[in-house]
Amino acid sequence: xxxxxxxxxxxxxxxxxxxxxxxxxxxxxxxxxxxxxxxxxxxxxxxxxxxxxxxxxxxxxxxxxxxxxxxxxxxxxxxxxxxxxxxxxxxxxxxxxxxxxxxxxxxxxxxxxxxxxxxxxxx
Numbered sequence: 860x861x862x863x864x865x866x867x868x869x870x871x872x873x874x875x876x877x878x879x880x881x882x883x884x885x886x887x888x889x890x891x892x893x894x895x896x897x898x899x900x901x902x903x904x905x906x907x908x909x910x911x912x913x914x915x916x917x918x919x920x921x922x923x924x925x926x927x928x929x930x931x932x933x934x935x936x937x938x939x940x941x942x943x944x945x946x947x948x949x950x951x952x953x954x955x956x957x958x959x960x961x962x963x964x965x966x967x968x969x970x971x972x973x974x975x976x977x978x979x980x981x982x
Contacts, residue, residue, distance in 0.1 A: 881966060888939040891946070902969050904962065905946035909953045911937065947974065 867884055875882045884894065891903050908914035914936055918929050943949055948965055952958040968974050
């Protein structure tokens with residue numbers, strides 16, 4: 860969607876799961892929904908910016924992409940945000956350290972009791 864293609868081998872994921880480990884895949888919305896289709900008990904966590912304005916500021920402050928690339932990413936983000944309700948949990952990445960801590964809490968909750976406290980689709 861952003862002009863880049865990456866992948867994780869299914870065999871590598873299966874090996875980690877068979878070893879009793881959790882696996883985190885950082886993938887786009889289309890990939891995540893495909894994983895959920897193939898692995899219904901997968902837990903999808905949508906990491907979102909505090910606002911579209913903040914996302915735009917972050918992208919521009921990086922200075923790593925052309926104007927066309929920034930505009931494409933913003934347009935794609937708007938479409939992806941529309942699909943966020945299809946995820947099991949939504950996590951607002953306001954501050955990186957806090958978001959990482961919240962992610963760890965979410966993972967522990969799902970690993971220990973199936974994520975019962977995250978039924979509301981919000982973190």
